[in-house]
Amino acid sequence: xxxxxxxxxxxxxxxxxxxxxxxxxxxxxxxxxxxxxxxxxxxxxxxxxxxxxxxxxxxxxxxxxxx
Numbered sequence: 001x002x003x004x005x006x007x008x009x010x011x012x013x014x015x016x017x018x019x020x021x022x023x024x025x026x027x028x029x030x031x032x033x034x035x036x037x038x039x040x041x042x043x044x045x046x047x048x049x050x051x052x053x054x055x056x057x058x059x060x061x062x063x064x065x066x067x
Contacts, residue, residue: 018025030036044050 029041
């Protein structure tokens with residue numbers, strides 16, 4: 001019982017620390033080429049993310065008005 005409670009507390013503190021330093025953690029992870037490649041490959045494997053990304057990259061600005 002105590003061991004399980006201690007595990008939950010440690011997990012909560014770890015999650016809090018990662019949340020507080022999330023940008024630093026992301027910079028550290030994405031600074032590594034292998035991990036960056038894995039992250040991009042994983043995100044692009046999600047159809048909704050991939051479609052939105054491709055639509056954003058390959059479409060022109062839609063709110064440009066002729067002067």
